[in-house]
Amino acid sequence: xxxxxxxxxxxxxxxxxxxxxxxxxxxxxxxxxxxxxxxxxxxxxxxxxxxxxxxxxxxxxxxxxxxxxxxxxxxxxxxxxxxxxxxxxxxxxxxxxxxxxxxxxxxxxxxxxxxxxxxxxxxxxxxxxxxxxxxxxxxxxxxxxxxxxxxxxxxxxxxxxxxxxxxxxxxxxxxxxxxxxxxxxxxxxxxxxxxxxxxxxxxxxxxxxxxxxxxxxxxxxxxxxxxxxxxxxxxxxxxxxxxxxxxxxxxxxxxxxxxxxxxxxxxxxxxxxxxxxxxxxxxxxxxxxxxxxxxxxxxxxxxxxxxxxxxxxxxxxxxxxxxxxxxxxxxxxxxxxxxxxxxxxxxxxxxxxxxxxxxxxxxxxxxxxxxxxxxxxxxxxxxxxxxxxxxxxxxxxxxxxxxxxxxxxxxxxxxxxxxxxxxxxxxxxxxxxxxxxxxxxxxxxxxxxxxxxxxxxxxxxxxxxxxxxxxxxxxxxxxxxxxxxxxxxxxxxxxxxxxxxxxxxxxxxxxxxxxxxxxxxxxxxxxxxxxxxxxxxxxxxxxxxxxxxxxxxxxxxxxxxxxxxxxxxxxxxxxxxxxxxxxxxxxxxxxxxxxx
Numbered sequence: 001x002x003x004x005x006x007x008x009x010x011x012x013x014x015x016x017x018x019x020x021x022x023x024x025x026x027x028x029x030x031x032x033x034x035x036x037x038x039x040x041x042x043x044x045x046x047x048x049x050x051x052x053x054x055x056x057x058x059x060x061x062x063x064x065x066x067x068x069x070x071x072x073x074x075x076x077x078x079x080x081x082x083x084x085x086x087x088x089x090x091x092x093x094x095x096x097x098x099x100x101x102x103x104x105x106x107x108x109x110x111x112x113x114x115x116x117x118x119x120x121x122x123x124x125x126x127x128x129x130x131x132x133x134x135x136x137x138x139x140x141x142x143x144x145x146x147x148x149x150x151x152x153x154x155x156x157x158x159x160x161x162x163x164x165x166x167x168x169x170x171x172x173x174x175x176x177x178x179x180x181x182x183x184x185x186x187x188x189x190x191x192x193x194x195x196x197x198x199x200x201x202x203x204x205x206x207x208x209x210x211x212x213x214x215x216x217x218x219x220x221x222x223x224x225x226x227x228x229x230x231x232x233x234x235x236x237x238x239x240x241x242x243x244x245x246x247x248x249x250x251x252x253x254x255x256x257x258x259x260x261x262x263x264x265x266x267x268x269x270x271x272x273x274x275x276x277x278x279x280x281x282x283x284x285x286x287x288x289x290x291x292x293x294x295x296x297x298x299x300x301x302x303x304x305x306x307x308x309x310x311x312x313x314x315x316x317x318x319x320x321x322x323x324x325x326x327x328x329x330x331x332x333x334x335x336x337x338x339x340x341x342x343x344x345x346x347x348x349x350x351x352x353x354x355x356x357x358x359x360x361x362x363x364x365x366x367x368x369x370x371x372x373x374x375x376x377x378x379x380x381x382x383x384x385x386x387x388x389x390x391x392x393x394x395x396x397x398x399x400x401x402x403x404x405x406x407x408x409x410x411x412x413x414x415x416x417x418x419x420x421x422x423x424x425x426x427x428x429x430x431x432x433x434x435x436x437x438x439x440x441x442x443x444x445x446x447x448x449x450x451x452x453x454x455x456x457x458x459x460x461x462x463x464x465x466x467x468x469x470x471x472x473x474x475x476x477x478x479x480x481x482x483x484x485x486x487x488x489x490x491x492x493x494x495x496x497x498x499x500x501x502x503x504x505x506x507x508x509x510x511x512x513x514x515x516x517x518x519x520x521x522x523x524x525x526x527x528x529x530x531x532x533x534x535x536x537x538x539x540x541x542x543x544x545x546x547x548x549x550x551x552x553x554x555x556x557x558x559x560x561x562x563x564x565x566x567x568x569x570x571x572x573x574x575x576x577x578x579x580x581x582x583x584x585x586x587x588x589x590x591x592x593x594x595x596x
Contacts, residue, residue: 045092045125049134050085051101060085061138064103071096094127106138107195112509114558116195121509122536139272141193146279148187148203155187160204163191166267167560173263175200198267201256203281249285250339253315258282261314291369292334293379295326295347302331303383306349310335311420313342343369344420349383362386364441387477390436391485393429401457401491409435409487410448414474444474449528459545461490472522492585494546499539500555500592507539508594511555514564514573515543518550525565532564548584552577555594
C-alpha cells in the first residue's frame, strides 16, 4: 500500500530548561477533568468562516454541520451553514478551539488537517479576539462498490460487506471500520462517503451458530434424484418427495480479491470523489461441523453461571459473537456451524455474590481447537481460579497537590500477534488507598497508565510488583493471587513546549510532532512514552506527562492514526529527529524548525 507521509528535517533551535515551580506558586492546581464545566462560557471572541468544496473553482456548501469544541469544556457549539456556506460562532471565551465539519456523503473534516480522518489544528483566541476568517474545504467522499457472487457466479443477496482502512499493527495487516452495506438481490453493495485511502473489503461469513437457518448444499445427483422421485408417480397423483440429506455448509469469510484471509487481502485504493465499481468478491463454502465437549469445575461437576465464547482466529467478524452455556446436567456444550480453521473457546463463571456486585467472574477456562472439516468432539475444559491482584496507591506531592478521592486501577492485556485475550480487569481505590483487582485470568499484563487528560495534575510514576516496574514491562499471571503491587503517582509532571516553524521562520501548523523513546523496547501499541500532537495555528505545541527518560522528537507531514506506535514508522524518523532528555518534573522549551 502507498503511505502518504514523509519525514521532515528537524533542526533544533534551542533547548531551555524552565525553572522549577516557586514555592509561592504551589497549590492544588486546576480542577481535574471530571470537574470541567459542561456548558461553554460566554465571552467576546468570534470564529467565523465558510465551508467550500475542493473543486478547482470552490463552491460554498450549505447544510454542513460545523462543530466547535473548546479545551476544558465537555460540551461545544454547533452551526449549520447557510447557502453561502457561512458559519459564525460568537460570544466565545478565550481559549483553544477545534473545528469539525460533517455532511452526508462527505468524510468529516477537521480544520487544519491535511486530509479527512486526521487531527486538526487548534485555533487560539484571546479575550474578545476575532480569529482570522476560516476556510474549511470538504473533499467529496469516495465510493467502493461491487458484487458478491457465489461459487457458480450467481449473485448473493443479503451478504454483509464491510470496508475498512488497511494498516499494519505489530507486523500484521488489519482493518479499521470505515463503512458497511448489505447486498441487494443483484448481489450489489455500495459504501460511500469514504475519505481517500487504501481499503480492505470483507464479506462476512454466514451460516454460523449465531445465525438462524442452516445452509444446505446438494450435489447434482441428489437434485436429479428428487426430480425423478417427483415425476415417477401415476398421472395426477401427488407423490411424496423425500428431500435428500445434503450437506450442511457455511459461507466462509472472504476478502477482495476473493481470498480467505485478511493477510491475503489486496487493498483497494480510492482518491477523493472516486467511484470504484468493480470490486467483486466470490465467496466459497465449507463443511459445517460442530465443536463439542464438556466444561466442569475442579471437582468434576457441571458449573452454574457460566458464559462461553467461541472465536475463530485470524478472521475479522463484524457480526455478533458466538456465545453459549454448558448443560447444567453434565456440563456438555456444542457450537454448531464451524468451517475449517483455528478456534479459541473461553469460559467465565461467576457466583451470585460477584454477579450482584458487578465484579469480574472469578473462574475461567480456555481451550484451543483446530477444525479440519470433521466434527471435533471430546474437548475437555476445567474451570480454574482466577487471580486477585492487590496493592496500595501512594501519592508523592512536591506542589502540595490534593490527591484524587476516587481512582480506578486497571490492567492491559499484552497479546502476541493472533492471540485471543480474555479481557482485562480494573478496581477502585478504597478510602485507605488500597485496591484489589479480582478475577484476572492467566496471561501477560501491564498496569494501565491513565492519560494526562484524565488526571491533569498527576502522573503515574511507577508500578512495582515483586521488584519489577510493570508500567512498561509486562508481568505474567499464572496460578495464585499476587499481592504487594505498589502504584506511585507524582505531581511532578514533565512538559515539552515550544513552536514549530518553517525555514523562513513562519509558524508551521500543518505538521505532526512525534515524540518517541530512544529505547526501542518501548515501541509498542499505546505506549505511554510515545506522543503525537498537532501545533496550533501559531505553531505552538505542548506535550505533558511523559515519563522521565531519553527521547527523540521529529515532525512529519501526515500520518495514519496510531501508526506512530509502529517500528516501521519510527525507524525512518530516527535520523531526522532531535534528542531530548527529560528529568522528573522537568519542563523544557524546545523550539523546532523544518528544513533550514
